Amino acid sequence: MHPVEICKDVYWVGVVDWDCRDFHGYMTAPTGTTYNAFLIKDEKVALFDSVKAGHGGEMLCRLAHVVKPEEVDYLIVNHVEMDHSGELPALVARTKPEKIFTSPMGERALRAHFDCADWPIEVVKTGSTISLGKRTLQFLETRMLHWPDNMATYIPEDGVLISSDAFGQNWATSERFADEVNRSLLGKQLDRYFANIVLPFSPIAIKTIETIESMGLDIRCICPDHGLMFRTPDDVAWVIERYKELAAQKQKKKAVLVFDTMWHSTERMAQAIAGGLMEHGLSVKLMNLHMFDHSDVMEEVWDAAAVFVGSATHNNGMLPKVADMLTYMKGLKPKGKIGAAFGSYGWSGEAPKDIAAWLAEMGMDMPVDPIRLLFVPKHEQLAACTEMGRTIGKIVADKLG
Numbered sequence: 001m002h003p004v005e006i007c008k009d010v011y012w013v014g015v016v017d018w019d020c021r022d023f024h025g026y027m028t029a030p031t032g033t034t035y036n037a038f039l040i041k042d043e044k045v046a047l048f049d050s051v052k053a054g055h056g057g058e059m060l061c062r063l064a065h066v067v068k069p070e071e072v073d074y075l076i077v078n079h080v081e082m083d084h085s086g087e088l089p090a091l092v093a094r095t096k097p098e099k100i101f102t103s104p105m106g107e108r109a110l111r112a113h114f115d116c117a118d119w120p121i122e123v124v125k126t127g128s129t130i131s132l133g134k135r136t137l138q139f140l141e142t143r144m145l146h147w148p149d150n151m152a153t154y155i156p157e158d159g160v161l162i163s164s165d166a167f168g169q170n171w172a173t174s175e176r177f178a179d180e181v182n183r184s185l186l187g188k189q190l191d192r193y194f195a196n197i198v199l200p201f202s203p204i205a206i207k208t209i210e211t212i213e214s215m216g217l218d219i220r221c222i223c224p225d226h227g228l229m230f231r232t233p234d235d236v237a238w239v240i241e242r243y244k245e246l247a248a249q250k251q252k253k254k255a256v257l258v259f260d261t262m263w264h265s266t267e268r269m270a271q272a273i274a275g276g277l278m279e280h281g282l283s284v285k286l287m288n289l290h291m292f293d294h295s296d297v298m299e300e301v302w303d304a305a306a307v308f309v310g311s312a313t314h315n316n317g318m319l320p321k322v323a324d325m326l327t328y329m330k331g332l333k334p335k336g337k338i339g340a341a342f343g344s345y346g347w348s349g350e351a352p353k354d355i356a357a358w359l360a361e362m363g364m365d366m367p368v369d370p371i372r373l374l375f376v377p378k379h380e381q382l383a384a385c386t387e388m389g390r391t392i393g394k395i396v397a398d399k400l401g
Contacts, residue, residue, distance in 0.1 A: 001061040004176045006221060006229065007158050009041040013062040015055040018172045024083070026328070027196045027295040031189065032172025035059075035083055036225050038162055040155070041066055043133025046074040047095070048153065048162050049225060053086030060094070069094050074130075076137070077102040078164040080109035080149050084225055089114055101130065103141050106149040124151075142166060142208050144201045159220030166208065167239050169193045169227030178228045178235040186228060187242065188299075193226070194246045195302040196295045200333040205247040209240060249335050251305040253400050254283040255392070258297050259310035260290065260319040265344035265376050266310045272382040273308060273342065276389020280397040282306075289321040294328040301329065305396045306338040307364065309355045313345035313372075318354055326358045338392055339364030342371040342385065349374070367395060 003011040014036035023029040035051040051059045072095040100121045124139045138154040153162045169189035222230040255277045261267040274284045285300045311318040339359035341352040352370035373381045
């Protein structure tokens with residue numbers, strides 16, 4: 001369990017969680033995750049963040065290859081969420097730090113989470129600096145990326161930005177740096193993390209990047225709290241530009257059709273709609289909720305121009321998986337989408353109308369009426385579904401070219 005040196009006397013001492021599949025109780029993590037913690041060895045020894053409860057022994061083992069735990073002088077808490085602070089009480093008891101630095105909202109969160117009245121907590125704000133000896137720590141509050149307490153720490157002497165949750169990914173790997181893996185695979189993990197966690201805070205992400213750029217920081221390495229680190233000029237530039245694109249929710253000529261079906265009638269409707277969309281050159285994703293988790297869906301929705309949601313009617317409403325998906329999507333606040341609803345029914349047929357109301361409430365443009373079909377769709381009814389796809393496909397094609 002050796003640490004990884006990022007640059008001279010700056011180390012990764014985090015943990016790879018190979019078994020993680022449920023991230024925070026609402027997002028799946030099919031490729032695991034990491035809980036990144038960082039150590040700086042200077043005249044003062046500083047440790048950044050902790051790890052999820054149950055992983056403290058592994059982190060301390062890595063740390064002990066550099067310094068004895070008792071030699072840690074400062075703890076910097078960039079984020080209090082439990083995957084970064086679960087082992088914090090044990091760590092405080094073991095290291096007995098001189099000071100624990102955190103943001104104003106971080107102090108509030110620490111006192112809400114832990115019995116920490118006797119902890120040597122010192123609040124730092126944007127622009128605050130402390131010296132470790134040869135190095136300076138410069139703090140930047142990044143509120144709501146993605147908790148109120150989040151902050152980043154910049155080390156100007158090394159050009160290292162410890163970015164908390166910003167630029168993170170859920171990916172358990174033996175590699176630690178972006179230049180050691182396939183960039184397209186890395187981009188997929190970055191997109192998935194953003195789409196399911198950071199998406200509702202997109203305007204804040206844009207503002208934070210603008211603030212960092214206006215400060216003229218010489219960023220040579222970005223170290224997020226999850227996933228791989230970015231240490232080459234090309235990778236640093238790439239991930240910042242990628243984040244700008246994610247936060248802008250830049251749309252592609254793409255439509256996502258997400259649905260649940262009982263006896264395949266709603267599924268056949270989705271396939272017919274897809275045909276009409278493809279006639280206008282759109283990339284189309286059909287996502288049956290029996291096959292895809294809601295976090296899989298949002299990974300596709302963030303850059304889609306159009307979102308179609310379908311459900312059979314069940315007990316005068318939509319199927320439970322569709323209701324779950326819409327609740328989840330509403331909370332993530334996707335912007336600038338065209339929406340449409342469809343579904344089959346046997347008795348009453350309320351589901352498409354209810355879905356359309358949800359999509360409209362999310363701010364989606366609804367250029368066509370919902371389609372609902374009785375029992376098994378006939379040829380002419382499927383033709384109407386195809387026409388729905390053509391109509392919205394043309395709107396998207398005219399908009400995006």
